[in-house]
Amino acid sequence: MILIHGVSAEQINMLPLSFLERSILNKKQNSPVVYRYDSLGALHFELKTRASIVEAAKALDASGVDFADFDQSRCNEQFWNRMENGGFQLRSDVLPSDGINDIFRNGKRYAFECSMAIVMVLYKGILDVLPKQTFNRHFQDIILYGWHYDRDLPLRKIESGLEVYSGDVQYFKNPDYDPETPEWQGENVVVLADNLYFGHGIGIRTSRGIIDALNKARRPFSYTSAYLMDEVVILEYELLRTLPLREERTEADIEDVVIAHIGIRKYSYQNS
Template sequence: MINITGSNAQQINQLPLTELQRSIVRQKERSPEMYRYPSLQALQFELVLRSNIVQAAKDLNDSGASFAVFKKSRCNERLWSRTEAGGFKLRPGVLPSDGIRDIYENGELYAFECATAIVILLYKAMLETLGESNFNRHFRDLLLFDWTYDNDLRLITLYSYVEAYPGDILYFENPDHDDDRPEWQGENVIKLANDLYYGHGVGIKSAAGMIEALNRTRNPGSTKSAFLSDLVNHPDFGYLMTLPSRSRESVLAERAEPPVVARIGTAVYVYRNHKMRKQDRMLL
């Protein structure tokens, strides 16, 4: 169900949405979960960012960028410098927007693993959603390495793939992967549509296709299949919507306040600036 402060279903239907965005709205309206938004604009921002994530995933699949483990990663050295660990550090003087777009325009020069791919396409989606000026203001000094990402690219973690929507990040786990190929312990993917996913190095496949691909990388004689885990991550849409109206300095000032950290079971909660937020490190 969807609840928007001061709005009704008829106003939602009048929004200029694409078919993908309308399908997300229909899925949320049918859900037993309550999705609350402070305004129509907040819902529309989420839908635009979700659709941009889906498009960024499809475009990365078509970019020519290759899959590689960290020790064999490569990048366009004109815009990025490769770190000893296999990450990519944006060179001084290069605009973040230019660095991200180059991966899509000159993909054959790049090779990286699936976690880095997810971060790259999230940056690309944020660039298309916020525009160059806002993106460059808030996402400076980029380092592309594993799940390293700018603090402004906030992610929220849930544990129910049943409530996953296009644009969400999911994880196919491969518990009995070949010991000599740890890079295939699982596959980070973007949900593109109902039973359609993109994973860097595997491509665009159904859930069965993802599982079949991972099962080919198991230990010899293994009978333990890969599977879609409950882990679901998506951007903090409410926070990201505020970035265009906030200065970089105000964001940095907020970060300067010491947080209060509490651990409950395996979950970590951070209380900062009078707000509680759950933190989880995603699987590799």
């Protein structure tokens, strides 16, 4: 059930939505769980962003990027610097939006493992719904390395019992993986639809398809199956939606704040 103070179900149903956005809305409306939103705009933003994440996952799958562990990772060095640990650091002369978009446009120049892929998909999904200027301001100095992500990318992990929707992130664990191939100890996935997932290195498959792929990477003579863990990582959509609003500070506010740089850290304080 969806509840928005002062907004009727009829008004909610009048939102201009894509097919995927409408399917997410219907699933939430028919759920026994109560989903509360501050405004109709907050609901619309979440639906739009979830659909954008799904499209980003499909785009990465079709981009030609390769799967590789950190030792064998590669990137387009016109946009990213490859670090010694195998991660990618955005070049100082490149806009964050350009760096993320290049991964999807020139995928054949990139290779990385599955957790980095998930973070890329989240960044791309957000980039396609936020104003570009807002994205570039709040996601500067991007480093792509495993589950490393910018503090302005608000993620929350729920351990169990939460309903799962398109755009959420889950994990298939392979507890008896072959030590010779530790990269297959599990698979981070983006939920595309009911029982349909994207996992980098495996592709777009059902849960059975992902489990079967992981089971092929078990240690010899193992019969312990991979499985989908009962946890989900979700975006804090309202924090993302209000990023542009938090930029709208008055000139007096700006003049009243002193910004200091110490090393790579930035500090601010109010003049008294």
